[in-house]
């Protein structure tokens with residue numbers, strides 16, 4: 001099998017454990033075969049192992065090769081669409097359960113980090129930054145909404161308040177989520193894979209699932225082996241391709257890009273983000289940034305619909321960074337990379353079951369660091385006979401993209417253009 005390397009990101013360059021894991025070379029039997037070693041797959045595997053299942057994880061490339069090893073590292077509570085839109089989409093008991101789970105992912109990450117001693121530079125505190133009065137009103141409504149679900153970790157920031165946490169003139173206010181935060185995302189995934197192995201789970205790298213024979217005990221084929229399982233969990237998200245055509249039809253891979261500066265001197269780093277919080281703005285096509293442990297500014301933004309890799313990432317993201325922090329004009333960019341997330345039409349996750357024994361969760365639409373950790377927990381609950389929370393997620397409607405696979409990217413880009421125009425005009 002070809003050995004697929006990580007993209008040349010800051011995260012790959014500073015990964016803790018880059019041990020090679022073997023490709024699957026045999027016919028195996030297992031309780032659960034998990035396809036994909038990102039957060040969804042690893043979280044599911046870990047919860048299942050803790051419940052006593054045997055678990056085999058098949059990863060097409062490497063642990064954290066997908067979005068989980070490339071993302072902005074921001075622990076953001078709730079979902080890509082907020083709880084009010086969930087309340088409009090499902091019945092009240094499902095909305096209540098999904099609402100309670102909106103704040104669980106961050107707790108799971110912190111619990112995992114502590115229990116398995118995962119070194120991933122975890123920091124507390126995330127800021128939503130408002131560029132207009134309209135966005136500020138939206139944050140006020142968001143605070144009231146989250147409080148309705150019992151979450152009281154939010155603090156509104158006025159213009160002076162946001163200036164104390166972000167040295168940028170762009171914002172008129174914001175909101176601090178004290179239980180938001182940030183991590184080195186690849187090191188979190190690698191730590192979780194090590195935790196899976198410490199409980200007896202097996203992770204095969206360079207082992208893509210290329211075909212699934214469905215049936216009472218599905219048989220999952222890789223190019224050099226196969227796994228017979230009682231259950232399959234599909235966790236390939238934006239990198240899954242056409243393995244399961246039903247899932248490809250109702251989601252669209254999209255790219256977003258990230259750059260990392262050279263290490264900043266301590267004083268400059270502290271002047272930009274004095275409390276070391278991560279920040280995302282409130283635009284539809286949002287910018288997100290934070291400091292790394294070695295004081296680089298990690299800055300992301302932009303969306304490429306259909307996930308074509310842009311030729312020059314720096315030319316897309318660097319101007320955004322300078323618009324926020326003109327004081328970084330002379331700072332060198334050391335890394336630039338792209339990664340794919342999976343967009344759904346509703347921008348809400350798609351969770352479900354194909355037949356009796358193939359479970360899936362996908363499509364957190366660019367906002368999945370916390371959600372994927374919850375998804376793993378509810379899938380593990382469902383496999384052990386407690387499906388109430390799984391069923392709540394599964395009741396979220398799944399829509400096919402208009403225009404099918406051929407036109408979904410241009411149509412979505414048109415939609416995004418409309419929203420980004422509204423952002424720019426402050427509507």
Ligand SMILES: Cc1cc2nc3c(=O)[nH]c(=O)nc-3n(C[C@H](O)[C@H](O)[C@H](O)COP(=O)(O)OP(=O)(O)OC[C@H]3O[C@@H](n4cnc5c(N)ncnc54)[C@H](O)[C@@H]3O)c2cc1C
Pocket residue numbers: 035036037038039040041058059060061062063064065066067068069070071072073074075076207208209210235236237238239240241243255256257258288300338339340341362364365366367368369370372
């Ligand atoms: C650049 C970027 C920045 C982001 N920033 C943030 C952020 O700051 N905060 C936030 O909340 N969210 C963010 N996101 C979204 C978040 O990273 C994702 O929602 C989350 O990581 C998805 O995890 P996953 O495990 O579902 O998918 P992935 O991490 O993509 O993992 C899927 C894995 O499955 C493997 N795979 C696919 N097909 C097969 C197959 N057939 N056989 C075997 N293996 C297979 C892939 O190789 C991959 O390793 C960002 C996404 C990107 C791309």
